[in-house]
Amino acid sequence: MNMEIEDIRGTFKPETIPKETTGDINDYEEALHVLMKFVGYMSSSLEQVSGRGANAIVYQAGKRMGHDAGKMVEKTDDLEKAMNELSEILGIEFVFEMWKPSGQEDYTIEKGDETIVKLLFMDCVVRQTLRRTGLPQKGPLCYLLYGYMVGAVEEVMSIKGKLDIDHVGSNACLKTLTIKWGGK
Amino acid sequence: MVEILIDEDACVGCGSCVDDCPNDVYKMNEEKWKTEVVNLEDCMACLSCHEICPAQAMEHRDIHVAKRLYIDRKVTDVLEKII
Ligand code: SF4
Numbered sequence A: 001m002n003m004e005i006e007d008i009r010g011t012f013k014p015e016t017i018p019k020e021t022t023g024d025i026n027d028y029e030e031a032l033h034v035l036m037k038f039v040g041y042m043s044s045s046l047e048q049v050s051g052r053g054a055n056a057i058v059y060q061a062g063k064r065m066g067h068d069a070g071k072m073v074e075k076t077d078d079l080e081k082a083m084n085e086l087s088e089i090l091g092i093e094f095v096f097e098m099w100k101p102s103g104q105e106d107y108t109i110e111k112g113d114e115t116i117v118k119l120l121f122m123d124c125v126v127r128q129t130l131r132r133t134g135l136p137q138k139g140p141l142c143y144l145l146y147g148y149m150v151g152a153v154e155e156v157m158s159i160k161g162k163l164d165i166d167h168v169g170s171n172a173c174l175k176t177l178t179i180k181w182g183g184k
Numbered sequence B: 001m002v003e004i005l006i007d008e009d010a011c012v013g014c015g016s017c018v019d020d021c022p023n024d025v026y027k028m029n030e031e032k033w034k035t036e037v038v039n040l041e042d043c044m045a046c047l048s049c050h051e052i053c054p055a056q057a058m059e060h061r062d063i064h065v066a067k068r069l070y071i072d073r074k075v076t077d078v079l080e081k082i083i
């Protein structure tokens, strides 16, 4: 393959914070694909070495990310508000909405000290990575998103949360978020 | 509002979509032995039925289509030249 690599020359002072990336959309695309492949290989190797323990490791990583991200938004005990805030911090790479079957009246179901809500993840960069690397859904990488979501919910609402997968598809995945009231 | 079209000529009546759909959107029409849409409102456009259908017999219209960042444009460029 004949690839031309542009040599970018300039001055760089230690105190300078560059405003420009010096890259264009093709560079970003290239970087994204390299990262997707890298993460995909890392996930399958982790699974090979640690078996089901891989899920726990990736879940913890996601949870830490979620807690850090959750610190950036206002705390609330209003589930719908929390979902909106979370959707903002998760950004356009994790587009989700609350979902309910047509026969169910409200999005949330109260069960003792628990509130249950179904979330439909439409855009998900984890799913993109799995497709890029030919890996099945519901594997260790999906635990990154579980952890991320749970960590962020716990941080924003100061409660204990759990996310279970109901169904996966190539275009959207349905998950159940269970919130346990009464603090951590 | 989502719309699902079934190509009855293509459908082989395997029932995979009926088994796969978590929201019971499909039912097997036992006279024609073809799938039919019976619960459109509960379709969440996950498209797992598309992945499982051996005949590519269904089409979903007016749905949110997830980004396809996994497509490597360099590969599709090469494929376009070959095919
Ligand atoms: S897209 Fe998902 S919810 Fe809709 S019919 Fe197919 S499997 Fe069922």
Ligand code: SF4
Pocket (backbone or CB within 6 Å): B006, B010, B011, B012, B013, B014, B015, B016, B017, B018, B034, B035, B052, B053, B054, B055, B056, B057, B058
């Ligand atoms: S999976 Fe496809 S071929 Fe099989 S019953 Fe459903 S629509 Fe027909």
